[in-house]
Amino acid sequence: MSNEVWCIIPAAGVGKRMQTAIPKQYLRLHGQTVLEHTVACFLQHSAIHGVVVVVSAADEYWAELAPKYQGQRVYQAIGGQERAHSVLSGLKYLQQTLSLAEDTQVLVHDAARPCLAAADLTALLAAKAEHGAILATPVRDTMKRGFKGQTVISHTEERADLWHALTPQLAPLGLLTMAIEQALQAGITLTDEASALEYLGLHPLLVEGDARNIKITRPADLALAAFFLQE
Numbered sequence: 594m595s596n597e598v599w600c601i602i603p604a605a606g607v608g609k610r611m612q613t614a615i616p617k618q619y620l621r622l623h624g625q626t627v628l629e630h631t632v633a634c635f636l637q638h639s640a641i642h643g644v645v646v647v648v649s650a651a652d653e654y655w656a657e658l659a660p661k662y663q664g665q666r667v668y669q670a671i672g673g674q675e676r677a678h679s680v681l682s683g684l685k686y687l688q689q690t691l692s693l694a695e696d697t698q699v700l701v702h703d704a705a706r707p708c709l710a711a712a713d714l715t716a717l718l719a720a721k722a723e724h725g726a727i728l729a730t731p732v733r734d735t736m737k738r739g740f741k742g743q744t745v746i747s748h749t750e751e752r753a754d755l756w757h758a759l760t761p762q763l764a765p766l767g768l769l770t771m772a773i774e775q776a777l778q779a780g781i782t783l784t785d786e787a788s789a790l791e792y793l794g795l796h797p798l799l800v801e802g803d804a805r806n807i808k809i810t811r812p813a814d815l816a817l818a819a820f821f822l823q824e
């Protein structure tokens with residue numbers, strides 16, 4: 594039995610919706626890059642054994658940051674076309690390069706979410722979910738279903754059981770690798786790890802997290818993240 598917890602940080606995206614010259618994970622917030630804030634969330638948590646940062650093959654910025662992490666169990670893997678390919682590359686790194694056990698607990702956390710609170714990470718790890726667990730927040734707005742791509746209301750969705758999926762998402766190394774491989778092979782679109790586990794018919798747990806754990810996606814999100822980090 595492995596008691597180790599490792600983290601994969603997919604950071605191989607180009608940040609198209611952010612519309613900045615450099616990828617959003619390398620934009621600065623209070624004097625540090627977004628990615629440095631994100632990595633720090635995990636390095637500062639006592640339960641985490643190590644971190645794999647997954648960067649693009651064309652990345653020009655990681656090499657500048659990497660020396661800072663020497664001797665701190667921060668490793669690098671090369672990402673792929675979609676986020677799921679990048680995550681899979683991180684999982685292979687843990688399995689093949691670091692030879693970690695299949696039951697190692699793996700967290701996957703977006704590089705673009707620098708505002709993760711230590712308490713949320715602790716709560717997620719405490720879930721000890723056999724088939725995975727994710728941080729999520731309950732939906733608070735009234736949710737309307739549109740109609741065949743038109744801007745017209747079909748009906749109001751029952752809000753009670755709707756959640757926003759956040760990261761980190763937690764699952765055993767072997768199970769998550771198998772789930773993502775099988776879902777990709779079947780041509781399923783994966784925007785998070787839980788969807789791969791769902792594809793296998795599993796039901797990962799929802800752990801309520803802080804809504805300030807936003808993903809920097811559009812230009813206005815950067816100022817919001819700066820505000821939350823300062824709090």
Ligand code: CTP
Nearest residue numbers: 603604605606607608609610674675679704705
């Ligand atoms: N990501 C990745 N590999 C990809 C695509 C995305 O590692 N091929 C990472 C991003 O770097 C980000 C996280 O996955 O930290 C969440 O993805 P998203 O917010 O969509 O980031 P981007 O794909 O970079 O942004 P956009 O979709 O606007 O281009």
Ligand code: MG
Nearest residue numbers: 606607608676
């Ligand atoms: Mg994307």
